[in-house]
Amino acid sequence: MLDLTYEAPKPKVIEGATGPWELVIGLEVHAQVASNAKLFSGASTEFGAEPNSNVAFIDAGMPGMLPVINEGCVALAVKTGLGLKAQINLTSAFDRKNYFYPDLPQGYQISQLYHPIVGEGEVLVDMEPGIARLVRIERIHLEQDAGKSIHDMDPHMSFVDLNRTGVALMEIVSRPDIRGPEEAAAYVAKLRQIMRYLGTCDGNMQNGNLRADVNVSVCRPGDYEKYMETQDFSHLGTRCEIKNMNSMRFIQQAIDYEARRQIAILEDGGSVTQETRLYDPDKGETRSMRSKEEAHDYRYFPDPDLLPLEIEQAWVDDIASHLPELPDEKKARFVTEFGLSEYDASVLTAEAENAVYFEVAAEGNDGKLTANWVINELFGRLKKDGDTPITESPVSPHQLGGIVALISKGDISGKIAKDLFEIVYTEGGDPATLVEERGMKQVTDTGAIEAAVDDVIAANPAQVEKAKANPKLAGWFVGQVMKATGGKANPKAVNQIVAAKLGL
Ligand code: ADP
Ligand code: MG
DSSP states (O other): OOSSOOBOOOOOEEEETTEEEEEEEEEEEEEEOOOSBOSSSOOBOOTTOSTTSSOOTTTTTOTTOOOOOOHHHHHHHHHHHHHTTOOBOSEEOOEEEEOOOTTOTTSEEEEOSSSOSBOOEEEEEEEETTEEEEEEEEEEEEEEOOOEEEOSSOSSOOEEEOTTTTOEEEEEEEOSOBOSHHHHHHHHHHHHHHHHHHTSOOOOTTTTSEEEEEEEEEEOTTHHHHHHHHOOGGGSOOOEEEEEEOOHHHHHHHHHHHHHHHHHHHHTTOOOOOEEEEEETTTTEEEEEEEOOOGGGGTOEEOTTSOOEEOOHHHHHHHHHTOOOOHHHHHHHHHHHHOOOHHHHHHHHSSHHHHHHHHHHHTTSOHHHHHHIIIIIIHHHHHHTTSOOGGGOSSOHHHHHHHHHHHHHTSSOHHHHHHHHHHHHHHOOOHHHHHHHTTOOOBOOHHHHHHHHHHHHHHOHHHHHHHHHOGGGHHHHHHHHHHHTTTOBOHHHHHHHHHHHHTO
8 A cells, every 4th residue: 555665663672681571562542532522421522621510410420311422423433443444343332341430420431342343453653764563453442531530639638520521532452563662652653643634533642632551561582473473462471551641751661661670570580460550750660550450340241221333334434435645645645746755754744734734835846845945944943933833834835835936946046045934934925026026036147147256256366376276166256256146146157157267
């Protein structure tokens, strides 16, 4: 499907006292569905609302309330599945996962254990140009989020905010195909990118709209290959799960710490206990939260209030026919259509908005030159301007395209183009008109350039003698002419004329 060819990255190896160890990582990513209403109620999902203001009776676990599935959430889960090239299950079902927690008023979470809505899929995780790993997706299921307990507002009491209770989450479960901390972060970044392209999750990690449970184990070189051949987990080490990570940096730190902790235990002759751990970013360590519970601990059973979820293939096909172009395809197209390097194509497709901007700016222009201007000048300037988002760029893609066109036509030099860019950025205006009005046009008229060269030669007889003996010194004359013409002379023409006049 992709024209780009990839080489798999090497697994991260940690040298222990008894030899090398490799990391094996599987992620359960919880992505909040980009829906205005909750999964089974009409309450709003707005972030930062007054505590307990977005709570329907059913979210509060009031007796006699019945869940009603939000079709929009189902559609977004299907869309996500399609974006991950996954199997869409036309029949899925909701189960109750029973446990007590103050922020879970129902006393159970509605989830999908036995029949998830999305089955196996795949994600290509880019590490660097030409290097990517395929991470298999095991499943995606829909489930309810819990509320939030607040323990630090009062010395004697705890509070609970149920606004988040019942918000739709997609739990995206990967196979243990991730082989290092950087790869884990790159995997989350790729999922985030795909979902943002699809518009199914806003990917805001700070608000907790995207968070991951990170499963880590260690094994000896060769063991993972045996697992891949047989899909037999006994070839892998015992895993620990680090809960609720919502920072790329902490994910990496936690994996590294956890792998080294497990290696120390194993090299000491001990064995790793399967458990759930928490990462403490202040201490830089993981610590035990609870022993790992199994599905049967939760007494899962099919939710009697909800019929199995049946969707039609025609509906799925309709969603599929409206999928946007996804990052990998866009990147491949940018490489072939605009002749960009894979690196530039990655940068420009990192966010859908960047890609849209570039394509508008590149219309009728040289792709590579446009890419340089977007990546180097525009991104640099936006960053300097307090990280202004590209959607609020003072220079529109049409204006940037106009500047690029003027360079290509030879109307302005690259140096003048930078000045022009700054004028457009701060004052606005049409680039071509500005060039005319402010006399920024490059002098390509050879007569005028010749005159300028003659002046410089006449004024510097000693330099002329030196340059005749050492042609490298011709550059000095070019510099003088550029200065004399206010940088507007066409550098190529100046070079040629200087060389000719000096008889080089
Ligand atoms: P649970 O809900 O019990 O954590 P899941 O099946 O939802 O179980 O998720 C298990 C996760 O752990 C998956 O992402 C899987 O790839 C990963 N995993 C399983 N075995 C290992 C292992 N040996 N090392 C690392 N990750 C593992
Ligand atoms: Mg888990």
